[in-house]
Amino acid sequence: MDTIAQICEQLGSADQTKAFQARRALAVKATAAAAPGKEAERTAFAAELAGCLVAKAEAKDDKEKKEPLPRYTAAARNEICRSLAEVAGDAEVPALVQTLADFDVREMARFALTRIPTPAAGAALAEASQKLVGVEFRVGVVNALSRRSDAGALAAIKQAAGDSSTDVRLAAAEALAQQVDPAGDAVIVQIGKELGPANPRASKRTDVARLRLAGTLAKAGQKDAARGIYQALASDGADEAQKKAAKTALEHLG
DSSP: OOSHHHHHHHHTOSSHHHHHHHHHHHHHHHHHHTSTTOHHHHHHHHHHHHHHHHOBOOOOSSSSOOOOOBSSOHHHHHHHHHHHHHHOOGGGHHHHHHHTTOTTTHHHHHHHHHTOOSHHHHHHHHHHHHHOOOHHHHHHHHHHHTTOOSHHHHHHHHHHTTOSOHHHHHHHHHHHTTSSOTTHHHHHHHHHHHHGGGOHHHHHHHHHHHHHHHHHHHHTTOHHHHHHHHHHHHHSSOOHHHHHHHHHHHHHHO
């Protein structure tokens, strides 16, 4: 199993020993390519992996025109995405975006995009949060966006705050709590107002999100903004636990 293509072929083997050996071989190659000072090796390895990820099987000689199938199994493509998470850059983002449409592999494609620290990867996640189906998947994408600090991620999170799904909206509230953006508080409050009356759990989650946002702002040096949120929580309709937490935070904030 010297070539990447051969390894990818074995990743989908029904023989579990062969599949395990292929996973180990791919992991070793990924670790070596990701090592400092190996930029050329990383670039070449990532490009080859991306090619394998979207490779199609050879068309059969028949009269029916069918959509070409992936060359490698879903299990193999998931492992390819796992390795791309270690070595991929902007050049590999299009292959991962294409894979987001594959229900068998899209979670690992999201996983890989989350770990690529470039604007292109962030933009791909932002677009996925708006266009792709599946509440659980979109919640995962919003969670991934919460770890990014670029303007595109913040805009996508705020758009998700108006999603038709309660779960996605609550994920957006919790994602905003991790962004250094005082304006996010108003968005979280709105989510709580709209969901809270019929869903006490949602109300509590948005209050907790506000507390976390205040903590994020305080840590970033925006103490006045943080103080305003804590004061609002300490005096409004938050439950006693959140009020107490806000009052304690105010004392420590000074």
